[in-house]
Amino acid sequence: MYKIAVMGDRDSIYGFAAVGLEPVVAEDAAQATEKLRELVSGEYAVIYITEALAGKIDKEIARYADRELPAIILIPGISGNTGNGLAAVKRSVERAIGSDIIFGEG
């Protein structure tokens, strides 16, 4: 049985606690890195992380990109959508194909 965690600043994530996801509050990069490592070694299959926070620890997140679990997924936080989530999808297209052919048209 795996659990799901949501990381980010307090205001962005406390709503998710109501539906049964595990909120993990982290405000700065050092704290976030430490918490993320804890979560990865724990039994979490999916970790949602706000785009604003993910922007600060993208190197740490990239380390887990090729692992089967956990899936680290960016979500927009309360401060708005930075577009990093879609940019990550775009990056994987570029990695696979060599150039972006999905997002150029839209």
Next chain:
Amino acid sequence: MAQATQNPTRMELTRLKKKLVTAKRGHKLLKDKRDELMRQFLSLVRENKELREKVEKGIRACNSNFVLARASMSAEALNVALMAPKQEVYLETGTKNIMSVDIPSFDFRTRTQDANDIYSYGYAFTSADLDMAVKSIADILPDMLRLAECEKACQLMAAEIEKTRRRVNALEHVMIPQTEESIRYISMKLDENERSSQVRLMKVKDMMLEEAHHYKERIMTE
């Protein structure tokens, strides 16, 4: 380019020819694998894009609902209301195999039977906006999980496609031309050896005939 330490022997030639056949076969198979992976990846990534747009829109709506809820309630009341969540979500994970890439699949399960059992508070002291906000998050949750599955699959497949593409290119542009070049070098070298021994034999024959019949002396005396 032919290697400097290539032995121009028949055995080496046979070995290289076998190697070339294997390389060509491997190249064809890997190319097919790459094409199929690419096809699957493209449809997956389109789904990923759509899901992400949907989820991002949903979460934005949730956030604005929460802002409304916070505006009409005190922070303490809000904290108390959400302090003890009633619902918990668990995931069962399995793996799917697409073209030898292991992709996780998630199957989520809630702690209580009723998935709508999400309100961890009585309705008396909270605003209706909070109900709306919590409901909107619960609604977007299945899509969020599907997004997690889809996006992870995309990441893993992208890595596999990259690897396969490199292998195909290495075979196509390095291995196969190099082996072909070596084969050409060896067969030319063998032909050259053949010719030189032919010439040597002819020369030796000439010399032996000369020895036996003394053609040159006869020409001189006539």
